[in-house]
Amino acid sequence: MDVELLKTLLAHATPARSGDALAGVIAPDAASRVAAQRRLADTGLLEILETPLIDPDRDEVSALILAQHDAAAFAPIRAWSVGDLRDWLISDAADPEAIATLQWALTPEMAAAVAKISRNQDLIAIAAKRPVVxxxxxxxxxxxxxxxxxxxxxxxxxxxxxxxxxxxxxxxxxxxxxxxxxxxxxxxxxxxxxxxxxxxxxxxxxxxxxxxxxxxxxxxxxxxxxxxxxxxxxxxxxxxxxxxxxxxxxxxxxxxxxxxxxxxxxxxxxxxxxxxxxxxxxxxxxxxxxxxxxxxxxxxxxxxxxxxxxxxxxxxxxxxxxxxxxxxxxxxxxxxxxxxxxxxxxxxxxxxxxxxxxxxxxxxxxxxxxxxxxxxxxxxxxxxxxxxxxxxxxxxxxxxxxxxxxxxxxxxxxxxxxxxxxxMGLFDAAGFLVPEDGAALLADARFDRLLRAARLEIAA
CATH class of the missing domain: 3.20.20.70 (Aldolase class I)
Structure with a gap:
């Protein structure tokens, strides 16, 4: 895919915001935005991978993105489109472990593309399935x-x-x-x-x-x-x-x-x-x-x-x-x-x-x-x-x-x-704030020493 076409497709598919209007890359109207989202959904992940948005020889972030990419992890989804990825992510098959296996298979541009064709509830539901510790x-x-x-x-x-x-x-x-x-x-x-x-x-x-x-x-x-x-x-x-x-x-x-x-x-x-x-x-x-x-x-x-x-x-x-x-x-x-x-x-x-x-x-x-x-x-x-x-x-x-x-x-x-x-008496056994709002901590000798230490720091 031509790089300028991919830039335009990604930009026009983005829900409207003032920064993209300021940059002059926003979709001209809602109909154009929906058309871009539909075309982006049909765009292959491999096409995105093979079309760096900035020349890696001139941009070290682009070079890093390509260096990070795990071809072996990408192989099972190599033939997928952006829409295929979105559909899988919201499916029951995409449990936390399965999503985690794609961490290095996906490039940032792929993740951004999926976000652009997703509703807010999709963004919430998918992220909720992916804890990162x-x-x-x-x-x-x-x-x-x-x-x-x-x-x-x-x-x-x-x-x-x-x-x-x-x-x-x-x-x-x-x-x-x-x-x-x-x-x-x-x-x-x-x-x-x-x-x-x-x-x-x-x-x-x-x-x-x-x-x-x-x-x-x-x-x-x-x-x-x-x-x-x-x-x-x-x-x-x-x-x-x-x-x-x-x-x-x-x-x-x-x-x-x-x-x-x-x-x-x-x-x-x-x-x-x-x-x-x-x-x-x-x-x-x-x-x-x-x-x-x-x-x-x-x-x-x-x-x-x-x-x-x-x-x-x-x-x-x-x-x-x-x-x-x-x-x-x-x-x-x-x-x-x-x-x-x-x-x-x-x-x-x-x-x-x-x-x-x-x-x-x-x-x-x-x-x-x-x-x-x-x-x-x-x-x-x-x-x-x-x-x-x-x-x-x-x-x-x-x-x-x-x-x-x-x-x-x-x-x-x-x-x-x-x-x-x-x-310290701040949380109860269930892990929530105690009703006294930390009164037990205020009475603790360590807390009293803490206050004195803070005053000494200021005096010094």
Whole structure:
């Protein structure tokens, strides 16, 4: 198939969104979109494999996608069309083990193509059948479990404000995915200070949690060389070499960071030590989209992520703004697409259920998406004090939202964290928050020592 024809087919088959309109690749009307979806459903998986969207000699992400492909695993579905794959995925024959065998047979473009011809319920039902488990100090992604990242951001990286947000999250049973801080400054000094703050809180409470300061990967490498207590290495990634270059990275830098973090061996139940964030529209915003629609480019970013066996992958779905996902409907669809494609490609997917204040969305839209993702088996979501990130200036999900979704869907925390929280009096025997909202923890001597340690850190 001609590469430009495949790009057009993928783009026109995508449910409408503002980013594709901005890029000039959107279907001209609904009839054209349906026609593209029908033709895409009849397109062979082999045709997609043999038609790289970007020349692999000019784009290392494309080269990586081809290098990752497992021809032996692909052989049983080599003659299938995109529609055949979709029909099989929703069938009873596609149980978790069967879907997992296709992890390296499928390319990101194949996963994206299936998403484009699927209804929301298909995206939910298929993803729910594909648990992906990762491990560091906690085991994330087990069936029946839902983890939460505490996101204790502060506009000035103030230790008191960060510590208060962490403690608030712990009292709600959050933090089993990671305590992850977006630093206000990317300096090594600030990164080390925040890492030590979290590590002191962790050891003071003897809690099975992992930390991450979401500084640039090169900053993480620098502070690891200084002996800083780095658990997870973070980086934003995208689906083209040019977009990754705009982030100041390439595959070689990611490999260096991964090897450095692995060498520290700081995990207890596993050594999955990378944390990646993605989001539809990043390649377009970097002017590195090559005429490809943003959902396909997002799926290509997952090829980068799965190369490094991460603990967490998080699509920050509504963060870039309404230029890329205009309203609650577009954000909801994108969140389900991203989670579906990531799971299909074998990634431990979480979603930052979020929007910016100038988008045509509100917290009710986020309630809807959070609930849909919970049904779909999302690995983790965000826990932000009051849903309002005062440093990044966007709206996400709160500690209260995490308690809601766990309760209504009977989802529990990661097993190691659950056992700790039960011992601290936070969770009852069933794994849910006790009615006292953590009063037992407040009375615990270790918690009192934790508070004193935080005050000493601030005084120092």
């Amino acid at each position: 990762s491990r560091f100090r906690t085991t994330v992604g087990l069936p029946g479990r839902l983890s939460v990242r505490i996101q204790p951001n502060h506009p000035t990286d103030d230790a008191r404000g960060v510590a208060a947000s962490i403690l608030d999250g712990l009292l709600f049973g959050c933090g089993d995915a990671v305590i992850g801080i977006n630093p206000a400054t990317d300096s090594p000094e600030a990164t080390v200070r925040l890492l030590r703050l979290i590590d002191e809180l962790r050891t003071g409470l003897d809690a099975p949690i992992q930390s991450c300061v979401l500084a640039h990967v090169t900053t993480a490498i620098a502070v690891m060389e200084r002996g800083a207590p780095v658990d997870l290495v973070f980086q934003s990634i995208a689906g083209t070499q040019g977009a990754n270059r705009s982030f100041g990275i390439d595959l070689a830098i990611l490999r260096e960071a991964h090897e450095a973090a692995l060498s520290l061996q700081r995990g207890t139940v596993g050594q999955d030590c990378m944390y990646f964030e993605t989001g539809q529209g990043s390649a377009l915003s970097a002017n590195a989209h090559h005429g490809i629609d943003q959902q396909t480019l997002e799926a290509r970013a997952y090829a980068v992520a799965r190369e490094f066996q991460p603990l967490l992958v998080n699509t920050v779905v509504g963060f870039i703004g309404p230029e890329y996902l205009y309203d609650g409907r577009e954000i909801t669809r994108a969140g389900l697409e991203d989670h579906f494609c990531g799971k299909l490609l074998g990634l431990p997917m979480g979603v930052d259920v979020c929007y910016t204040n100038h988008a045509e969305a509100d917290q009710n839209d986020m309630d809807n998406l959070l609930t849909l993702l919970g049904v779909a088996g999302v690995n983790f979501v965000m826990g932000v004090p009051g849903s309002d990130d005062v440093m990044l200036n966007y709206q996400s999900t709160s500690f209260h939202d995490a308690a809601y979704i766990r309760r209504v869907l009977a989802k529990r925390a990661a097993p190691e964290f659950e056992a700790w929280a039960q011992g």
